[in-house]
Structures are given as C-alpha cells and as structure tokens.
Amino acid sequence: MSSQLEKLSKGIEMIVPVNGLAEKLKEAETEKRPLIIKLGMDPTAPDLHLGHAVVLKKIREFQEAGHEIHLIVGDFTAQIGDPTGRNTTRPPLTAEEVKINAQTYIEQLHKVVGTERLTIHFNNDWLGKMTFSDVIKLLSRATLAQMMQREDFNTRYTNNIPIALHELLYPMLQGYDSVEINSDIEFGGRDQLFNNLVGKNLQESFGKKNGQVVLCMPLLRGLDGVMKMSKSKNNYIGLTEPANDMYGKTMSIPDDLLEEWIQLTTDFDEETKVNMIADLKNGKTNPMDIKKKVAFNIVKQYHDEKAAQEAENFFYKQVQQKGFDSKTFEPVCISNLSFEINSSVKLLDLCATLIPTESKSSLRRLIESGAVSVNSDKCTDTNQLISINSGTKIKIGKRHFFELKE
C-alpha cells in the first residue's frame, strides 16, 4: 500500500487534504474496492493537448493500479450555451454535436489512458432532470462568500467587471457531479482547485463522510513559455496533431521551458530525466540537442518511433531550407575558382577552395558533423561529388554562405 502511495503521489503538486490520498488508498484496501476517479470533460472543447496529458498520465497510473475512471461529459451546460449571448463563439450544442465531440474526446483520451475500468457519464442525465425547486435546495448548500473565494470571481467583483448570476451556479453544477458519481478523487490543474473543493464540500453536505480528495498536477506552460497551455491561447500541441507539427512546435519552445517539459511531457525514466536536466544546467549540452530529444520522445508517445524519426528528418530539412532561404549568399564567380563549369568536385575540395583560410581537417570535421549543406541538403560525406553549376548554393558552418555564378 505505502509503495502504491509513493508511486501514485509522485509528481502531484498539491493534495487536499494533505493526507487525503493516503486515507483514500487505505479505505479502498480495507473495503476491497477500487477508488472512483472523477474526470470532467467540456464537450464544447473536445481537443486534448499536452497540458491535459499531464493529468491524464497520472490518471492512467491510478487506472493501472486497479482504480476506476469516471469520465463526465458536461453536456448539460453545453446544451445551454452561453445564455448571456456575450460569447458568440459558444452557441449551444445539439445533443448530436455533444455525442460527436464526446467521441472525439474519448478517442484522444485513449492515446493516454486504457479502455479498462473507464465509465462514461453525461451530466445532463441528472442535471437535466432537476426542477427549479431542486436547484434552490442545491444552492442553499453554499454561500456567496464561499463562491467569492474563487479568485476570478473575486477579481472581477472587485474590479466592477460584471458576473452574471448564472455563472455563480457553474461551480455548484460541477460539484454536484461529484455527489452523483460518489467520487473519491478529482484531478485538475491548480486553477481548478476551487471548483473541485466545491465538489468535496457538496458531497459532505449530502452526507458522505469524507468527500473527494482533490489532486492538483502542475500546470504546463505552452509554446510561448509564459501562459498555461490552452487552445484559446493557441500555444498548445494537440494529442492528435501530425508528427511533423508536434516535433516542430516542440523545437520552438523557449529554452527555459525545457526542464518543465522534460518533467511533464516526456516518458523518459526518472534517471534519464535527472541526467538531462543536469546536462541542461551545467551547460555541457546544447539546449537544442536536449530539445530534439524531448520532441522525438513526444512524437514517439503519440505516434511511434518511426514517425518520430521522420519528423526529426523533416524538421531539419525544413529548418535548413528556411536557413538557406533567409540568408544572403555571397556570389562566387566560377571562373575565379580552379574548376571547370559542369565538372564534378569532391565536397571537401570545394569547401577548401571556397575557404582557403580553413584547414582541411577542420573542414572535414564540419562536414562530418552535419554543418555543411548543398542546396539545402545536408552532406556529411567529404567525398560526395558536387556539380559546379551556376546557382549551386553551399553552406559551410554557421557563417559561410556561397552561391556559384558563371
């Protein structure tokens, strides 16, 4: 049991109450039953990204340890839409659209969690049946002051930004889902802590002895390196994105995000992660090389190793092409060189002729390390024959860009 606790609690940022997970695991063992893990889903936004995967991977660990995942599709409010009409991008969904989105979501979900011990609920099944009088009784179980502990409500109220009355209901609806499925654990990002504690309090108000334990995973910052990864900020990598996009987007993250991404997005074993982070900190390894490993690992998780390799190749070709296109090439007149037009010359000889100040041995190293390209193709063979034609472009190392001219 304590080894399960140690394994499952690893990487969790916050457990409320602190000893809650230990007690729930003990309870499950005593009562010989699995824990019920609640996972909510907004059917207006069915796309999962690496930020969601941080939570889903932890949930998979619980699933693999024998516990049950209860996915709640929030179709009740999705079918209402935004009643203020302010958010025109969120019109109400039809029941059919909710179903399609839920299916999309579940397909993505299975990129992380297994199909065993997974139950799917639609909260319209209970919320849609509530009468006005049920609503009043539900709302009587919380106070305005409790709702105002939610940071965004409080900030908006203090700054005179309108809060429509129905918005105060939403945390209660989400909380009531916990009552219905009798969850033991609810996961969420740190920003969901308030909502999830409403669920715990409601369960206890409805007579459950110990309400759900709330587990928070660290938030993953998105591609911009500042904001939490989210679709609306367009700083995300979707779980179903093509391998090339996943790889390329990962390569675009700022270096100072790397440690966080190694921890939260890769599936390297612990030792590998520790070593990578150490290498990053001591400056021994180029951050670009570590980023390549992270990008490769992410693609491998959501596609496969072959796709990861292809994506890496594609990325380098593209980047080099881009490097080529964006550079200014120094024109070199072929008649000033010692080669005939349309003749073929070994790469190393061509490089030595172009940069006579550089030793042949250092040029050989450059070629073999992949730092030399001809017409955007990386050439690592010093003996490769290059045609001496007008328009041929050659990049040598980081600073030398030549274009042959007649």
Next chain:
Amino acid sequence: MSSQLEKLSKGIEMIVPVNGLAEKLKEAETEKRPLIIKLGMDPTAPDLHLGHAVVLKKIREFQEAGHEIHLIVGDFTAQIGDPTGRNTTRPPLTAEEVKINAQTYIEQLHKVVGTERLTIHFNNDWLGKMTFSDVIKLLSRATLAQMMQREDFNTRYTNNIPIALHELLYPMLQGYDSVEINSDIEFGGRDQLFNNLVGKNLQESFGKKNGQVVLCMPLLRGLDGVMKMSKSKNNYIGLTEPANDMYGKTMSIPDDLLEEWIQLTTDFDEETKVNMIADLKNGKTNPMDIKKKVAFNIVKQYHDEKAAQEAENFFYKQVQQKGFDSKTFEPVCISNLSFEINSSVKLLDLCATLIPTESKSSLRRLIESGAVSVNSDKCTDTNQLISINSGTKIKIGKRHFFELKE
C-alpha cells in the same frame, strides 16, 4: 386624465421613474385599456395589518379608477420552505395550506379592496414548470453587482454574515412574476424598492418597452413608535383584530406617531386631517383626545361605527379600572363626614364635602366632563345618589382618590 394623475399620485412617497405614472396613465388612455397593478402575497404570512393597508388603500383607488389588480400568491417558494433549514419556524407549506392561507389573505384583503377587477395568480403555475436550464437563462439576465445593490445583501456581505446562494435567486423570482403578468405598476413599501426594480429590469430584458413603474408608499411605524409595523416585531394591528384590541392598541401609540397615523391609517377627509394635525401642533387639543378620534376611526373602518363606540366605552372602563387599581386611595373616615353610614348622598354634595376647598361650580364641571368615577364607574350625573359605605372608592379629577372607611 391629469385629475386622475393628481388624485392617484397623492400620498405616494416615491415614483420610479419620476414621470412613470403619468406615462402609464397616458398609455392606458391611448390604448383604452386598464393598467395592470401587481400585488404580491407571501402565503407563509397571511395576516394583514395596518401597515399593509397603507398600500392596499392606494391600490383601491386605482381599482376604483378602473384599473386591474393582479394578486400573486407566492406559493412556489412557500412550498420549498427555507432550504437551509436554519429557519425552523418556516417549514415548507403543503399545497393545501397555501390554499387556506391564500383564502385567509383574500378575506382580509376585501376589508380594503373590492372584488371587481381582481385576478388571483399562483406563481407556482409558472415557476414550478421551469427547468434548470430555464433557471440558468433567467439568472443570466442579472449580475451579482446588481443584486448587491440591495441593502441587506450588501450589509450582510460586508459584515461576513452568510448569504446562501439561493437567496440571491429570490429577487429574480419575484421579478419574473412581473414578466409573466406583464404588470404596469408594482406597489411596495420603500424597503421593497430594490425587488420591484428587478421586476422592471427583467421585463425590459424580456422585450417590454417600458417596464413596470414602481410606486412606494410611506412606511407606517408600529406601536413601538420606532420600527416599521410588522408581525415579527409584534408592533402591529391586524385588519381582523377584535374592535377592543384595535382601539386599545391605537391608544397605546406614542404621541409623536400621531401625525403619521392620522395621515396613513385614518380615512378622514383631507381637511379634517389637516385640522387635526394643526390642533396637535399648536397644543390646543390634548393628544389623548386626538388619539381617541384616530382609534375610533380605525375601528370604524375595519368593523363599524357601533363597534367603534363600544370599543371606546370598553377602553375607558378598562383604563379607569386600571387607574383605580394602580392608585393609592386616601382613607376617609365616614364618622368625620356629615353623612350617616348606608345613607344615600348626591354625587356633587359628596365631592364638595370631600374637597371643601373646591367650588361647587368647578366640581360640577369636573363631573360633567367625565372626570369623576365611583368604584371605577364614570359618573357624569351630579345628582346621582351614592351609598355611603365602607370601601366605596371615589376618584375626582386627576389627583384626588378617596376610600370611605367606617
């Protein structure tokens, strides 16, 4: 029309918006339709008192001018009760209890308003049919900041006194009643202004061009002379109270409430009211005498003239009895007087013997003005024969109390 406006707006403390009543009357005239006057009723508290009557009398004027009263029995929330369970004195009412209470209320109502042009609604007919999704759409039409303009919410929130979430709904429910009956005017005390304006705003949010006009009548202070008359403060006179209680309670109000009560509780014509208030202010008339007129008038309105006369008689007998019982009587030995024991003596002669310093003519005036009592019976006949017995008690004016002894 302008004479109707002048008459109907008389005595109204506040009209929101200021020119709203004038416009509504014009609208009614143009469209040749009556105005719809909304009157809400809480079926958990069916007892009407003089405070309610202030509003009801003004409503009667509208009714008599051809407009329609729409009474809304708030059975929806009454059937829910106080869901917090904090208010154990307000358990939910059954449909049957609501019906009985509504009947009680309507009987009392007819002590003030007529039976013509009166429609009765039960708001459970519309609120009870609302689904959760309807509730959300309704609540989206107002903001938290708007609700917090209500003084008691604001005070409680500021002082950390809990406001249960469902309490925030109640003004919206009351307001939605206005949408359903499409009211033109809602009456209420000054303390209802907030709720009534919610109704106006909701109507406009639902597409009505000019929402209901809100009319506030002055608040009537209760028997204590400080608080608004209300059942919970036990400072009220119920419209169905026995005549003697009505009379006696009115006599108990502090003098400085008299002007307010002349204006708000009596049905004297305007000139009489003005004169009474002038008398009160210039000190020509004893406030007690004005109070008697007010008490008499109130009983006459809610019972009849005969009952008012009887209540006055009863009150004086009781008060005098009480006066007798609470006084210290000066023992007068019969043998010191010039009368035989068990003889009968004229009242004026007895008084003259007991107070030899007073002139007979002034004693006669005292007797005739009702200031002399024998054994708690007022005696206004100077020739009435009094038995000279041990134990006979005589009160003469305000300061002389004698008891005959052998």
